[in-house]
Amino acid sequence: MSKTKTSPVLYQADIYEASSFLKSLVEKHVTPQAQQWLSEKTAMLSSETAQPKDLYLAFSAAPRFVGKDKLALTAQNLETANTIRTGFNPSHWSVAQAARTILLLSFPHQNPDDFLATIEQLFNTADMGELVALYAALPLLPHPESFKKRAAEGVRTNMGDVFEAVALDNPYAADYMEEDAWNQMVLKTLFVGKPIYRIYGIEKRVNPKLARMLSDYAHERWAAGRTVSPELWRSVGPYLDANLLPDIKKLFEQPNELEQQAAALACSQSQYAPAKELLNEHAALKERVTRGELTWDLIGNRHLALN
Known part of the structure; x- marks a missing residue:
């Protein structure tokens, strides 16, 4: 029943669809000025001349422009999210998380090695809020199979919000995590008193x-x-x-x-x-x-x- 030894099944979300969906959610919560800022940054990051430092600066600055309110989602929003990527559930996301994910999805990803190096550097320098956004965004990122070790590292963290971003309402773990890391995640979820029913794919990964x-x-x-x-x-x-x-x-x-x-x-x-x-x-x-x-x-x- 467990997917551990076989080659990973790719669950690649449509980048354009995901970005458009998240942008529509953000626009309901922010000022016209914030919308303009996000549009300018996504345009810059989408260009052929975009540099990693451009992403790092925009990613860090996002909460100052769009705020940190929680997204207010409808049942239809959640259905759409699941259509874009099976298991994608942003019901606990903030506006800043959504904006940061849009920025990540805007950055050129045609070269997998370059994209991975850029995202890894973000992980290495991120504060807690940034880590939450990065881990929650994993199921939407290009080349998702590249982040299995990073997800396992998130399970070992002592930061509660970061652990929740990996373990709860996130399909990445069930789809890509190795069995030992998955098992530790389930056990730790119980140990820290978090709800097992919010672990996506709990049934399909029994072992x-x-x-x-x-x-x-x-x-x-x-x-x-x-x-x-x-x-x-x-x-x-x-x-x-x-x-x-x-x-x-x-x-x-x-x-x-x-x-x-x-x-x-x-x-x-x-x-x-x-x-x-x-x-x-x-x-x-x-x-x-x-x-x-x-x-x-x-x-x-x-x-x-x-x-």
Whole structure:
């Protein structure tokens, strides 16, 4: 189920479409003067004479001209974003992020090595806000396969906002990240208390190593008298076996309703006969799963609301 050893599948967004879409969003939030500034900078960066320093200066200056307000997006905006690039979700982006991404997409990218070197230099000198914009923009950038190591580095950061830009609402990780980096990202998301349901592609990147890691993490938490997020079991269910099933039995025995629901969903994901039998023993929960009343996203949202 995991895409790790094979050649990367290219998910290249249409640069013009992405830029036009983001520009339409920015224009709703900024002054005519800011629009003019952005138009001038994109025109300059699109020219054959554009230099990396031109991008660096404009990228750094963008918030001063367009502001840092959050984008106000409609459901139609989000549908359009997903059409431009599957999984692209700018619902938590700021106006400055969108403007910075437009600048990135304006810079010449015909030479992959030159483009990569330019973006890498931006990463190396960026402050936190700039890093957030860079990591969130990865799924839209030309030559996306070139940034796998950079994305893995983002997972290791101690800056919470930067980690979220890599891990949450960003399809890049699911599409390109190596298995070990992906697994560390999922585990860290739980460790820092962020919602798993906002990790794009969480189902398609399940793997047995991650299931074991998550079980070990749960045991460490339990041994210390602590709880674990019921979302943890989302990547465990498909790999239930004799070693992992006792964890699910423990969940069914908990007074916490969300943990019981997570146990039922985990069993419903499994082809392991004892897991199916265990779910049959909890008929009411099984019926709710069958009717679609219980989902991982619902559990994640409820857990987040309670914590």
